[in-house]
Amino acid sequence: MATTRLSDVIYGPLFLPTTIQRIAQLSRIRNSPIVSTDAELQRFANGPGDLVQMPFWNDLTGNSNVSTDDPAQTATPNKLTQGQDMARKIRRNNGWQSANLVASMLAEDPLDAVAQLIAEYWVREEQRIMGEQMRGVFASAGMAGNVLDVASEDGAVSPVNLDAEIAANAYALLGEYGTTLSAVLMHSRVFYNLRAARAIEKFKDPATGLDFDMWDDKIVYVSDQCPREAGTTSGFKYTSYLFGNGAIGYAEATGEGGPKKPVEIDSVAAAGNGEGVETVWYRRHWVMHPRGVSFSGTPASASGVTDAELANGANWTRVYDPKLVRMVAVVTNG
Template sequence: MAKTLISDVIVPEVFNPYVVNRTTELSALYQSGIISTNPELQILASGGGRTVNMPFWNDLDGEDEVLSDTVALTPDKIDADQDVAVKLFRGKAWAANDLAGDLAGSDPMAAIGDRTANYWVRRMQAATIATLNGVFASSSMSGNQIDFTEGGTNAEAKADGNSIIEGSQLLGDAQGGLTAMVVHSRVYSNLKIMRLLEYKVDPATNTEFATFDGKRVIVDDGVPVSGGAYTSYLFGPGALGYADGTPADIQTETDRDKLAGDDILINRKHFILHPRGVAFTSSQVSGKSPSNADLAAAANWDRVYHQKQIRIVKMITNG
């Protein structure tokens, strides 16, 4: 019986959109609304260059004036600023031995596609955490973070209802826009022990998820942990902008090493995953596109939106 090859079941024209769609379906960050996209960002992601400039108008400011029949009003101006997103160029290749078990399925391309999509979900979440590490290491974001541990000395500073509400208060009258949070499993377990969580079912995926005060709770052990101090993030909808670009190279290819008897699947991905309102400065980039280590560098980020317009808050607690 002839062996089924990767090239026999992978049709790039079908495989590529399948992986893109499944990645967003499987991503808790996307399903929670933390990550969102729009047609304009999608167009920019497919254009040339390493970064994308997104000009915006600042809010009108200044005191109003008392009308007078002798003194004219003094015209003020509106200022413009610019947000900057960076494109992430990533890729991965797998040998057929890692995928051979999938070929026994009734729909092998879908099986391989699901495995590929799950892989990119994990890598996107890793890029998200690296980005947040860099964003909040920037001094420009000091107003959007709070440390309840007093430098790690307050053992009672657990994440609870009070600390989450105090963290939300950093956005003042804009705190009602916070709709989700990402926490370490230790923090999640503590909230569960305190019976502060409620559970719902996502109709899109038919999976159960936890909420606190109406906020969806996403568990990711990739968030920073240091000396018993745990970082949690609160988010508003669309806090991160996302778009898939089109790689200049072929997005999906198959190959075969005949001497080794290995089939190879190659998958490339260009995408934008940008914290809205915090510009990427490109001050410290080691290659053609930033690595996760580059994304985590404070020098690469600078807040350009007003503090309350940044729909992300960082909290540090002792569990």
């Protein structure tokens, strides 16, 4: 009987688009209003190099002139100014040997099964890396005004849990723009506390058919990548993130900006004492950037930015007005 091998299943022209599609379908974050894509960001991502530069026009300021009929009075026009938002491409890869995918070989459609397994892995990675970015962004000095910390350091005795009143104070950090916040990313402990309080509602998106949890009219996403830190005396402090539509820009890099070989099979005939071992390597380059907070640091390696560098607040600089950065962090005990 013929044996199905990785090289039979993972054929680049078929496998790569299948997996990319699965990743996009499975990622609840990327299917949310939090994440947006546009042609300009995609063009930058597809270009060569590591740095993604995103110039923007600053908002118009100043009061209007009072019109007169005096020809001697001359108005002075204001000038348009630009700012610069910068992101770094995230370059990651991982490999799996066929021994780890044996069960998939028994599937009715091996291509679909292996693509699903690898897609699920990358969805988890995207979410984990986004968590590191959020740590860094809200640890930066320029984002201090977008953080509401109401947690008790003695959380076991006098916990302060997330509720509608605290949320209202968090929205107020953005002033009139607080009404644009549409989603919240929270730790599972915070989520279960809200569910126990009967504050979580169910919602079905008519466009995608996906079921979502809702809280305070916000779509809820749950991730234990959200920070959980021990209090000074007892208990824990949890950070939740509130987002407006399009707060995160996303683009999958292809062409010159993407990996030269996104999918590659490595076959070692001598391994396994001559039985042979096959490994599939999957490589991705993508941009996932919080709009309005520039990654101004310089990675230690030219090959790519690390998790630790993304989580370092010193590497991030706010370039938008604080109220126009569509993100707020809230720290509570649950």
